[in-house]
Amino acid sequence: MPELPEVETIRLGVAQRLLGRTLSDFAVFSARAVRKEDNLADFDDFVGKPVAEVARRGKFLWIVFEGAPRALMVHLGMSGQLLYDSPPHKHTAATFSFDDGGTLAFVDQRTFGYVRTSQLIPTADGRPAGEGTQRTEIPAAAAHIARDPLDPHLDLAEAAARMSRTSSAMKRVLLDQRFVSGIGNIYADETAWAAQLNPTTASSLLGEEELQRVIATAGEVMAKAVAAGGTSFDALYVNVEGESGYFSRELTAYGRAGLPCARCGTLIVKTVLGGRATYVCPSCQTTGYRPQGSAK
DNA sequence: CCCGGATCCTGCTGGC
């Protein structure tokens, strides 16, 4: 489902509900939703401890309990939801109850998401792990995920340099969470449109400065989406309170096949890239060369 | 190592 703006919207809601609350009980209804690396004793260790932080890096979310060496980590996959005090649902995979009587439910229709525990380990660069945390510790299971474009500790130059060394299509690189995280299929297309680049352009053709600009553009697009509460097309993509976000109204490329480009009026075309639907303006998203550009 | 494609699931939509 959810890309960075949707996960951030959910994180804010979870933090508002749970910070300082003590876990009183939990229940698991779907074996698939809980990673096999875990045993229930790992979850048991959280019971009786208060929530200290609700953190996020890219699309990965985790809850730190006071005094617990492991974190409760959640990935929402394609259809995962975290809902607070929602009615029981056919696809409720796990629930977590707190001392105020409230319950956080993990609901996941397509079952690509999961809940697990993961040992907190030091971050590679010694800096705070992500949004919502000041700790320099990250769940080991998310340690391979790059910082995201909204992370003040992202090393922009380093990320761009690494991206310039791969020949894959620029959109594929944006979707690869090892370079920069948080971008999914919607925001990859929105970023390419905003940067006026054709998503099929080889990343290695863009040059480091241009790639820095692309990452910065992704950050701007996603920051606007966070401000709008994320992108919702349907009831599957809602915040912790079950409410939709409004960024779908501001989408400029994704899902707009046959509609005029907001910049030049040419009709947006739907293609396939890397097995994913891809929406592009064929006339103002050029190959990526900037003739007068500083990109080398 | 680097790349692209297949794969895991359920539910909804659109075309015949």
Place this chain on the structure above:
DNA sequence: TGCCAGCAGGATCCGG
């Protein structure tokens, strides 16, 4: 009306 192929905001594994 009914059926079913195709598709969906993701991450990971595997073969070439």
